[in-house]
Amino acid sequence: MTELYRRHRAVTPAWLATYYEEPIELTHGEGRHVWDSQGRRYLDFFGGILTTMTAHALPEVTKAVAEQAGRILHTSTLYLSSPMVELAEQIAELSGIPDAKVFFTTSGTEANDTALLLATSYRSSNQVLAMRNSYHGRSFTTVGITGNSSWSPTSLSPLQTLYVHGGVRTRGPFAHLSDADFIAACTADLEDLLGQAGGRIAALIAEPVQGVGGFTSGPDGLFASFKRVLDRHGILWISDEVQTGWGRTGDHFWGWQAHAEAGPPDLLTFAKGIGNGLSMGGVVARTEVMDCLGANSISTFGGSPITTAGALANLRHLLDHDLQGNARRVGALLTERLRAADLPVVREVRGRGLMIGVELVDRAGEPSAPAATATLEHARALGVLIGKGGLAGNVLRIAPPLSLTTAEATEGADLLVEALRRAQDELPASTPAP
Known part of the structure; x- marks a missing residue:
């Protein structure tokens, strides 16, 4: 546990959720990227819960x-x-x-x-x-x-x-x-x-x-x-x-x-x-x-x-800059690359534009919150930040800034597919029905 996380836990409510087993502090951003306090750069595919809509440090803003x-x-x-x-x-x-x-x-x-x-x-x-x-x-x-x-x-x-x-x-x-x-x-x-x-x-x-x-x-x-x-x-x-x-x-x-x-x-x-x-x-x-x-x-x-x-x-x-049109075009590319991976852990890739949900299941086809948690961790390790949600906590939420480029979408999709593969490999074997 980092010193900052220890202090955070001491003075904030127990129900105030943070992502990751070892939570990170984001210190600055530019475009579609953010950096943590250790100097690590990430593709931001969650935008502070769909809030950084155009870009980090947008000069006009x-x-x-x-x-x-x-x-x-x-x-x-x-x-x-x-x-x-x-x-x-x-x-x-x-x-x-x-x-x-x-x-x-x-x-x-x-x-x-x-x-x-x-x-x-x-x-x-x-x-x-x-x-x-x-x-x-x-x-x-x-x-x-x-x-x-x-x-x-x-x-x-x-x-x-x-x-x-x-x-x-x-x-x-x-x-x-x-x-x-x-x-x-x-x-x-x-x-x-x-x-x-x-x-x-x-x-x-x-x-x-x-x-x-x-x-x-x-x-x-x-x-x-x-x-x-x-x-x-x-x-x-x-x-x-x-x-x-x-x-x-x-x-x-x-x-x-x-x-x-x-x-x-x-x-x-x-x-x-x-x-x-x-x-x-x-x-x-x-x-x-x-x-x-x-x-x-x-x-x-x-x-x-x-x-x-x-x-x-x-x-x-x-x-x-017609960022709505960009969301439609780049979002379609990102969605299709995620669907093309065709991984058993993925039940469905859904959404519109740059608002994409990836629903995860275990080897028996049941909703798997552990798979979503593991994918978040692996994605972070690979350099991509995403969110999660769903009634069972088993859905990845992907919502980058609307200025996301084709190259960034391609890079992010490849990294997310690798994170999903790693999470899938960690799933426990399914138990045969009696």
């Missing part, structure tokens, strides 16, 4: 932050801010939500909290629909709508939550169905659930691609089918774009656009990538929903001059 820091760091929403207004204008236009307004927060958790406050106030109801296997944050409110027991430490909640099928395509009672029949079955389940719920439902909150859940999703069009049902009941749709937003999926700028036949969501939450490491989140909603609160409210840190200045520079870089 560091310049914007430095210049703003030299003027003023903080004011609060009690005062006007040009960077905040300009960023809000751009996000409102990009959101696809008509007559949109934007409220900035400091994290995705807080963004989802705000969306739930708006939806429950607008609908005068504390009943919420959420997806099974979902994750929406670590606050008391968002834990109460998280359908993944690994990340939900209490059943207590200010909300009454009902969980809907559809977040996982390849497991569960509808996995054997065609895409069209899967959507029909999940929609019928939603209709049945609404028929049994007492009172009004405020909203459905859903990730277009479940992040912590292991980069799982239903078929394209699932939430369009859901929205037609929701609209008949006046129920709002909140699209949690904290991990899927800003072009990461390649095919679309927002995850909800894969389900666009029924129109945009009523509310959209965002965070992570827009700040490129700066602490930023927010909610977009149509005006009548955003303005529904009957009490005063401000944000001390949300939309601060320094975070919005950095986020503006980051967003401009993303759009000017």
Whole structure:
């Protein structure tokens, strides 16, 4: 145990997870690479949990932050801010939500909290629909709508939550169905659930691609089918774009656009990538929903001059360099190279763009968290940092900055395949059935 890790363990909660048997300290980064305190360089294929969206030490962002820091760091929403207004204008236009307004927060958790406050106030109801296997944050409110027991430490909640099928395509009672029949079955389940719920439902909150859940999703069009049902009941749709937003999926700028036949969501939450490491989140909603609160409210840190200045520079870089298109092209290459390895330890390689999940199993075909843990360790030793998730903790999460080059994708894929081979070789032999 390093001295820094010993000190960390002494003063932080036992439940504050760190990666690796011997956790590392990252001291600096550039582009798609980071360095640890021992001087070791790594390809960063996780980006601080999908947060370093464009690149480490992106010159435009560091310049914007430095210049703003030299003027003023903080004011609060009690005062006007040009960077905040300009960023809000751009996000409102990009959101696809008509007559949109934007409220900035400091994290995705807080963004989802705000969306739930708006939806429950607008609908005068504390009943919420959420997806099974979902994750929406670590606050008391968002834990109460998280359908993944690994990340939900209490059943207590200010909300009454009902969980809907559809977040996982390849497991569960509808996995054997065609895409069209899967959507029909999940929609019928939603209709049945609404028929049994007492009172009004405020909203459905859903990730277009479940992040912590292991980069799982239903078929394209699932939430369009859901929205037609929701609209008949006046129920709002909140699209949690904290991990899927800003072009990461390649095919679309927002995850909800894969389900666009029924129109945009009523509310959209965002965070992570827009700040490129700066602490930023927010909610977009149509005006009548955003303005529904009957009490005063401000944000001390949300939309601060320094975070919005950095986020503006980051967003401009993303759009000017078509990083969404790069995510689509390079992500397809990375996905195909991982699939081509055809290793027994890999049950499925899934995802979109630069949001790739690799589900691992043991020799009997059962979910294997040890295989995921071992792969993380081997990948680190080979010089690649990745994440993991899934309900059973058996899914590798791969989400590099969207500026990843073809050469870096090829190098990283080769190293990950080698890490998977090493983890596979370490799996215990399967026990014959009695």
